[in-house]
Amino acid sequence: MNRPVRRALRRDPRLLVRLAAWSVAETAPALVVGLAVARAIDDGFAAGRPGTGFAWLAVLAAAWLVGAAGARQVVLAVAAIVEPFREDLLGHVVESALDRASAAGHGPGSAAVARSNLQVELARDAFASVITVVRSFAFTVVSVVLGLGALVPEVLVLVLPPFAAGVGLFLLSLPAMARRQREFLLADERTAGSLAAAVGALRDVTACAAEDRVAASVGARVAEQAAAGRSLARVTALRTLSLAVGGRLPVLLILAGTPWLLSRGAGAGVVLGALAYVTQSLAPALGNLVQGLGISGVRLRVSLDRILRPDVPPGPASPALPAAAERPTLSPEGHAPSPGPVAPPYGPAAGRVAARNVRAELRGVVFAYGPHAEPVISGLDLSIPEGDHLAVVGPSGIGKSTLGALLAGVLRPGAGRVEVGGVPADRLDPACRVLIPQEAYVFRGTLWDNLTYLAPASREEVDAAAREVGLTALAERLGGYDAEVSSGALSPAERQLVALTRAHLSPARLVILDEATCHLDPAAEARAEGAFARRGGTLVVIAHRLTSATRARRILVMDGTSVRLGGHSELLAASPLYADLVGHWNPATPQEPVL
CATH class of the missing domain: 3.40.50.300 (P-loop containing nucleotide triphosphate hydrolases)
Known part of the structure; x- marks a missing residue:
């Protein structure tokens, strides 16, 4: 399943170089924000030189403009990588559907159409999201580390250990999170399929007096999805903990370590600049990574699984309608009963009375x-x-x-x-x-x-x-x-x-x-x-x-x-x-x- 992703990334190395170059421009604010805030305060406003302060703020504004231009080009570069990926998947779906149809002797079924219109689009969007968040995280972390090092190297001791711990905690929980997220997505798919089958067969359900059985079948799917949701919520608590450790704990350590930083020659502007690096760049980058890999990454894996292995069922599924009559009848040729709606039970139905006559x-x-x-x-x-x-x-x-x-x-x-x-x-x-x-x-x-x-x-x-x-x-x-x-x-x-x-x-x-x-x-x-x-x-x-x-x-x-x-x-x-x-x-x- 990783083969289509690797092929998409290796297709044109120039696209990766272009993406990296524009990513540097996009993360310019992450590199400049803390340094500009610190110099604007310490060298400008606090020193009685407002012109210098505004000059540094102008540098920050220019960095945001560069970042905006870079963000636009990043979107175009990601699209240039993702669209051929989509075309490859679509070609695979069409070829597979035609091969199966040729072997079966009939035209492609609606499942192939659904995969081409839904699963491929889901995979494309998820792939684009994963590229975007992983790239942004990597370049933002490098920019923040360089900025903090230029600002005051000592602050790295307060920021990097908890940040690394938060990232490590997230990566350790990622397999379980991905598994639970996949289970939830598949449970949601089965629930939707069961509901669609029930709604499309309402006339059959009523005519067959199968309301209770269908309600129980659909209810089992809903309960299964609810259980998957609760399981996912428990694992998501680890994601929240990783965000707290990697994105919030550095803020507390900087505040607690302010006297030490001041004793090392840092000014108030340096402390505020360090806080700006963490709150405006590092914590959001970690949050985007957790969100992107925890949801889009799993969605990409599930979608590729359904596209590349379409004949593998998503999991144990029972149909919304019972598959065959429960009564022991035979077909006209003496075979076992063929699939069809459930026949009503013989003898009085529940809550009903059999009449002695029909006057x-x-x-x-x-x-x-x-x-x-x-x-x-x-x-x-x-x-x-x-x-x-x-x-x-x-x-x-x-x-x-x-x-x-x-x-x-x-x-x-x-x-x-x-x-x-x-x-x-x-x-x-x-x-x-x-x-x-x-x-x-x-x-x-x-x-x-x-x-x-x-x-x-x-x-x-x-x-x-x-x-x-x-x-x-x-x-x-x-x-x-x-x-x-x-x-x-x-x-x-x-x-x-x-x-x-x-x-x-x-x-x-x-x-x-x-x-x-x-x-x-x-x-x-x-x-x-x-x-x-x-x-x-x-x-x-x-x-x-x-x-x-x-x-x-x-x-x-x-x-x-x-x-x-x-x-x-x-x-x-x-x-x-x-x-x-x-x-x-x-x-x-x-x-x-x-x-």
């Missing part, structure tokens, strides 16, 4: 989307016996989907009660009911995983459900049940077929289709609804087309002020709204009013 009862139900909003449903009484096939119709936005969500327990009524089998709907075990919304859910994984997510099933059971619902042709086109699918790779109609087949295979005896067939053509819709009607249990269809109502045993018409329940012929005579909807429907054409 639904709504009594005095009121629901509004907000404390000051008009109720979407007001005073609704409805009984749906087990085995019923109910279609819900009405204008768009009238509350049909809200009714479906209340039956499924997704929403709680503001007043009244909603029960299924005598159990409040929001406490009903999820295995007893299934709700399919208009936007069908398909997670990334195999088709088999998607179909058997709600219940284990044999190949024969899956084949039978696929034939019933109308999924067989799609499964064959995809390449069988082992084919990888994702939401973006399927059309809305195809996603609905997958979700319908999944629900058909589930143990739920209450099925709520909330416009779950709206993307299917009328023939496919009729086939799917017929499959659920023959399946048994209670079927509630929030209708998108009027044909869904004509296939139902009973029809609930919602018009915003009241509801009517009955059969097709009965409602034609009793419900003007239903009669109007039927009047706009021509069975000879596929065009129907949107309900």
